Amino acid sequence: MIIHKHEVVIVGAGGAGLMAALYASRGGADVAVVSKLYPTRSHTGAALGGIGAALGNLEEDKPLWHAFDTVKGGDYLADQDAALILAENAVDAIVELEHMGLPFDRTPDGKISQRRFGGHTSNFGEKPVRRACHSADRTGHMILQTLYQQCIKNNVNFFDEFHVVDVIMNGDACVGAVALELSTGEFHVFHAKAVFFATGGWGRVWQITSNAHSLTGDGAAVVFRRGIPMEDMEFYQFHPTGLYGLGVLLTEGIRGEGGILLNRNGERFMEKYAPKIKDLASRDVVSRSIYLEVRDGNGIKGSNYVHLDIRPQTVNRYLAEAGETRRIDDDYIRKNLAETLDVCRTYIGVDPLTEPIPIQPTAHYSMGGIPTNIDAEAIWDAQGTVVRGLYAAGEVACVSVHGANRLGTNSLVDLVVFGRRGGMKMAEFVKTAEFLPLPNNPTAQIEAEFQRIRNAKGKTRIHELRTRMQKVMMDHVSVFRTESGMNQAIEELKELRHLYMTDTFIEDRGTKYNTDLMEAWELGCMLDMADSTALSAVNRKESRGAHSREDYKDRDDVNWMVHTLAYRETDDPYAPTPTYRLDTTKKVDTSLANEDERFLPKERTY
């Protein structure tokens, strides 16, 4: 066991982690970043379309309008105080990214260029607005690269390929983390004043996903297992445009540029479901519309997918119909959607310039996660009691700014805004806070669990359990949900957990780069994410945003303007039959609605 001591330890080196690292170190803190991947491998690099901020570079825009879209897009479950901070801070945060050198595309007068994106409107839903700042269609890549570059410039300490497998608590305070060094198999203790979780999402819980193989929720799970709740786990977003069969994401930017969804009859079906804003409606709305089309036999060839058409002749026809003067051609698409063309050709051999793209909804983004306040401090309960020393931001966290459904471009905003706030807050905290002592032998429990997994002599392959989990979650805890389906999933998850604890084996008994062992570990963590998702979902008896039930079709603002907090009750983090408890007393913040009735919940029409 090797012990390191840093004032701030950041777990995860995606956009949220690097932003926090940068601002904490600029604030004078001694910072270490611990990441299971090399920082530039983080999934932030996959974000395509853009990052939203009311810069107003091309037309009038206001943070309040951005906050409105965020709240409305989130089906009124977003905390309105946090949504306003998101929208207001976004402007400064994005300008600062430009100051760090991020190569945004430019307007004719040299400012950051902006484009339209689903769900973003001006003047409280009046019409689509150009708000998404972009760098070709690889905005996430440029954010990740730029932040990593600046961290190098600032001499931030990096522990690359260190996999965090536990948080260390001293009473109710977090005092560090345990990581397994992948190249040696050794356990390291990171003693800290502040630990910041920025480990991203857990799309790999589902069968079809846009998420990287590494997105297994293990960061969230280790926190969860130490008694910190998970907030709003039932809200998991399915992106409407995943490449058919693979789940690889096609950016919303395609529809932003004029791309149209068509069913087997060549009908632009979004006209039915969102007459005003059509193909640019929120993700949950579009995903559900595709699901309904498929259910009604309108999928292509009667199958479970539809077409996304970006061919200039199609786009121009609809632009003309809408009375717009803008027209596009092949070159325009080549320039603005290069990544999309590349993906379609490489992965399914389809050329979007000459044929429509087959798409289906894909598991994409977790709105829920570690509950935090607006300064990225993790909280214990519905009253907002802060967990001393523990912070979180990015996809792993739930502030909540995304409510029941995240708007496109708002995740990147979330990363930079709350990563930055958290970084500053930690810099301030560590100036006066002491290092609290580590408990005795902080790695004993986790080392024992790894021994168990490594030496297990059962008959079931990890891969088999993982596939079963992914399938049952896709079938019963995805775009459309019913009581009986979800209960079935919960039962199956129990069985999978039982097998996981009693009947698995791995083949690699080595210490160095034992990816077999790490995949087995990650599966255990995913089961925690799946459990808390399914339990929170079956408990919420309404439909809201991404949580859509066939047996409770309507939103219920009387009973359900609350967040769910799921707790793992069992003290033993590796208990074979964990029990859970749900708390639904945390009320949604509606502070904007108190002053402006446009923020009151109303039916979402697009």
Add this chain to the structure above:
Amino acid sequence: MDITFRIRRYNPEAGGKAKPYWQEFELKDVEPTNRVLEMLHRVKWEQDGTLSFRRSCSSGICGSDAMRINGRNMLACKVLVRDVVTGAKNTIQVEPILGLPVLKDLIVDMEPFFAHYREVMPYFINNDPVPANGRERLQSQEDRDIFDDTTNCILCAACTTSCPSFWANGKYVGPAAIVQAHRFIFDSRDQGWKDRLAVLSEPNGVWRCRTIYNCTPACPRHIEVTRAIGEVKLAIQRGKREGIIDPATIPSKFHG
């Protein structure tokens, strides 16, 4: 179809027997449009859990899984089986990238690669105060486009580890580091360009490039690596960065 993987294995913990060797795996029911990475997963998940390789995004953007497939560097997640199978047994040969120490199977030590990356000051430098209005610095789209190509780099190391000059001398910074330097040298907002040109004019800088041209076809992001290196060479020779890149010839972002 059925395919055969021929994979270069190395287990550092095999005691005295720790030598690299070839191992074959057969896979049934493979779709020609399956990707090599998925098939490596099938080997690992169905046949041999000890097979070790890096991967994450599985969509060609994270740069984890550069490998030598049939003797050429590629990202395993971006290659379809049908494009690389050869011979009667539909064989695909997979080895670690060359020129970096092999740690286990397909996993190599990336540290020397990142050390070279850090040598070129791969970060934006501008010491002027930010605009008084608190807003962004201005840049024309044309100035932005000049270095667009090299902003695509995902640090996968496919270029550097395909370069004979790098194989011969690991001190050479390598194409990837030059690509990263290029991205800043030609950014009109950046002020560190002279220092970077100085670093790259050292003996282990750009002049180790013999224009062998392995790097450009190896790049999964279709960056015109050799061209970027040439532009940096020219900037060093002329001692300036203006007028080196003709906007009219900027590589198209579209790649066939």
